[in-house]
Amino acid sequence: MDETGLRVSEVGPEAAEDWTSVHWSSFKGTPYKGDDKARFAARWAQMMTGPFADRAHSLIAHDGDDAPVAVTRVWSAGPGRPGLVEPMGVHRSHHGKGYGVAITLAGARALQERGASSVVVVAEGSNPAALATYRSAGFSGFGDVSDLKRP
Template sequence: MSIEMTTPRVQDLDDVAAVLSGWQHDAGPLHLHPGDLGWHSSRGAARTAASLRAWSRNGRTLALGLLDGPDGLLRMALDPDLRDDEELCRQLVADVDDPSRGVLDAGAAIVEARGAERFSQLLSEEGWQPAEPWTPLHRDLSSGVDAERVRGAGVRVRIEVIDPDGADAWVAVHWSAFKGTPLGEEERREVRQRWLTMADGPFYHRARSLAAFDSDGNAVAVTTVWSAGPGRPGLVEPMGVHRDHRGLGYGVAISVAAASALREMGSSSALVCAESSNSAAVSTYVAAGFTAREQVADLQRGA
């Protein structure tokens, strides 16, 4: 039977997350994770389902892709047992590289397919080129997490689990960390609603949002962590420190807290991926006990 590509429905999202969870392994690549779907779900369950592509054969899911954002980014994971399957990899290339197939539009695009060496090789043969490198980081959780390190570089913080009543603090820090512009009331309402949509979505039962507060009660760092189930690696996505409080150890503190939360949720390890050019982020995770793995590069197609 031939390989079929479909777009999942909202009612399929639990099954998609379950399949992705089963593909997460400590020794495997940091490819598409259920947490990536969870973070994407701040756009709503319907839009998240519409952004997914699934490849299957004889009722078995072989590969999954998430169209992430407006810039032509396709984030993928393949069944670990089928990463070298020639028929699958050639079908993926045919679907991804041809705009008429309904995956990527014509023009500039990026494919993130970590660990899928044969698929990436075939894309390269079609003219796709390496993009900016990323650094995957891994923290083993089997031996526990030293709670004292939550204090970071000599600072004391209070870690809180954020619920909807505390979303404003989380939103303000996240905005500062990733936008860096003043947070107006309209932006605050919009981003808060997106956080609430995520928290009320189909994946958030796998998640926990945290905030770190300094000794004056200021929210200084935030993160959300995502479980793939007991005994499997969990994902840190996202993590950010307020711009007014950088360089004080709060990034280390919230990253250790993230690892601790994942261990409490049954995860075997904590995973995160940072742009290799962002040396401050990589250093922060390393200081929090993560080990940097070999750099990986996405593949890009020009306009």
């Protein structure tokens, strides 16, 4: 456990329901049930076994009551190269407890253990909570980056 009382562990496809329920709550905020739940959990489990699965590691944090409260996925480009923490989310009913910073730092440690030279995060400028979380975890901004898309 860390100073927030969280137990963080790396998980695989067996944790699809817990991991995706936290992620869904943190981003969607709508009820997580039925077809949405099955489809999202299946997609996540498929990603966990896909062609780049060996470069990604999914972490989940449980509180003192063993409830899943925060998740992240970290992506390694290999030893001596930067790693990415993306996505990161905290269940809506657990906001404001420091869990976002804790899971972000756990992700950074996981990348460091795998030899990452540095760690980067990504957040939309329109998401002040994510920006504040990442700043609280010690990250600094490099300015806005525009998305490119095809018509």
